[in-house]
Amino acid sequence: MSKYMILSLLLLLGSTPVIAAKQSYKCYLLTTNGPEIAFYRWKEQDLPTKQAELVASKRKDNRGKAYYVKDVKECTLLSEEFSSAEAKALDKKTLR
Incomplete structure (x- = not known):
């Protein structure tokens, strides 16, 4: 009986969907109003x-x-740099 319970538990844990973390x-x-840098938090x-x-x-x-x-x-990850020079310059001036 305990074998079936353990097996059921393992199957249940293995079938749960992975929750996507926000980035x-x-x-x-x-x-x-002109160019600006904005910050967001979304799923990938x-x-x-x-x-x-x-x-x-x-x-x-x-x-x-x-x-x-x-x-x-x-749009890029917060830890990465922008590719354009204009965005990089504005990003340096933008408060976090």
Whole structure:
């Protein structure tokens, strides 16, 4: 009897889906307010969808004034560097 319980437990543990961990990303955005670096936390498999959803999304500045994302030039892991020189320069100036 205990063999069957142990076997059942092992099968149950082996069949549980792996939960995808979220990753931290930084994105170089062109907005109606000018270029900016924004930070997000997404699942890796959701990156293309989430990146596409950013275009035309509404954001607010420090004063509460709304502006929009015109284009997403690049998204990369938080620990990696951007490929474009403009994004690298802006990233150095951006507070974490």
